[in-house]
Amino acid sequence: MTAREATVLALDSCLTEVMAIPGALDAMLVDHTSGMAVSFSGQPRGVDADKAAAALTEMLRASMDGLSRACPGDTVRIGDLLISTDQGHHLIRLTDTLFEGPLVIYVRLDMERSNIALARHRLRAISEQLLA
Amino acid sequence: MPSLDTLLAGLAKERATGALRVGRAGTVYLDDGRITYMTCAQVPGAERLLAAGGRVPESALRRLQADGGTERLLEEGRVTLGELQYCVLGAVLDAAFFLLPVTGARPRFRPGEGHWLGGRWYFDVPGLVRECARRRARLAETWPRADLDTSPVRAARRMPGQSVTLSDVQWEVAIGADGEATPLELAKRLGRSGYAVLLAVRRLAAAGLIVAAAETEPLPRRVKRLDVARHRADATAGGPLGPVVTGDPTDIELLLRLRKALEELT
Structure with a gap:
């Protein structure tokens, strides 16, 4: 599935923007409701995009369930999620849309070359441009 | 064709x-x-x-x-x-x-x-x-009951647990399930995609929160000790190999629940 539009920020051109974040290794757009990989960039390096998207969706669902039990008020709306591993950082941004969703932007960042604060700021700006 | x-x-x-x-x-x-x-x-x-x-x-x-x-x-x-x-x-x-x-x-x-x-x-x-x-x-993985996709559904009267966490679509489905609307009719009413509602229904059914409107007993019935003893007797009496098939629908339900629970443990 590909988009042929090249105006402001289309669903697929937004990944080009995400990949321009310093230290970005690969990125993916996921529809959280269906667990579908909307688009992905970078080398999949033996990772199946469909399976990765489904796994990310499950991870997010578990995070939301867990957080809703752990914080006061019992309802959560995750803005972004940062997971650091021994090999790098995983930054996940959830954007509410006016119908279903949320739309998930996932980016894997290089440990040495990335700046988390900058990456987080850029990712938020991109998601706002994409879905105002 | x-x-x-x-x-x-x-x-x-x-x-x-x-x-x-x-x-x-x-x-x-x-x-x-x-x-x-x-x-x-x-x-x-x-x-x-x-x-x-x-x-x-x-x-x-x-x-x-x-x-x-x-x-x-x-x-x-x-x-x-x-x-x-x-x-x-x-x-x-x-x-x-x-x-x-x-x-x-x-x-x-x-x-x-x-x-x-x-x-x-x-x-x-x-x-x-x-x-x-x-x-x-993914639907089948969530809960293998395809009949729930097409039959009217309603919320279970009692929750088979003490507390539960719901997503936004699940909440809308749980309060919208009136025992008359099928999941796809619910989707139209809610303005949600059909698949999102089917998935929510299956997940809620797996948790025992949604049942088909025609079902009378929402909670899994306890297997009577007598039944267990009888099954064991059947199995030892040279019956077919493999798990005992009782033909009792509530029994299959129980096994599915058990499998689901075991899968969630891993």
Whole structure:
């Protein structure tokens, strides 16, 4: 599935923007409701995009369930999620849309070359441009 | 008669432009062999999803459909290009999920006909078929009860636990399940995609929170000790190998629940 539009920020051109974040290794757009990989960039390096998207969706669902039990008020709306591993950082941004969703932007960042604060700021700006 | 995806693959190869009407079930729109839009009578279309979101009223969408199209919709700033693409993507995949398996209808191709929301995102037939198969497998993984997709559902009177966490769609489904509407009727009422509602129903059913309206007992009945003893006796009496099949539906239910619970433990 590909988009042929090249105006402001289309669903697929937004990944080009995400990949321009310093230290970005690969990125993916996921529809959280269906667990579908909307688009992905970078080398999949033996990772199946469909399976990765489904796994990310499950991870997010578990995070939301867990957080809703752990914080006061019992309802959560995750803005972004940062997971650091021994090999790098995983930054996940959830954007509410006016119908279903949320739309998930996932980016894997290089440990040495990335700046988390900058990456987080850029990712938020991109998601706002994409879905105002 | 060839299946719908074979027909579509043929049209894609011919680089056809037009609309393929599948009886009353729905329509597939193609542009130069690429699928631009798809409707299915069973599920809400992109217009309904957009309107349900509250930002674009249905009257405004009808006006835009008649004059201006998506160009003006984007110009007016009601939705961004990304949102429109995401909405069309969701609506088309949802329609494909329910339309592709349709058989029996005689599809008719009308050259040149297009859909006003099409052309912002393109789909290929193998991609659609693969995604629909993945979605179907995910439904079965969540809870293997396909009958819940088509029967009226209602909320269970008692929760088989002490506390539960629900997602937004699950909440809407739980309060909307009135024992008369089927999941797809609920989807139309809520302005949610059909698949999202099916998935929510299966997940809620797995948790014991939603039951088919016809079911009388929402909670799994305890297996009586007497029954267990009898099953064991049957098994030792040279019956068929493998687990004992009782034919009792509540028993199968219990086993499914057990398997689900075990899977969640790992």
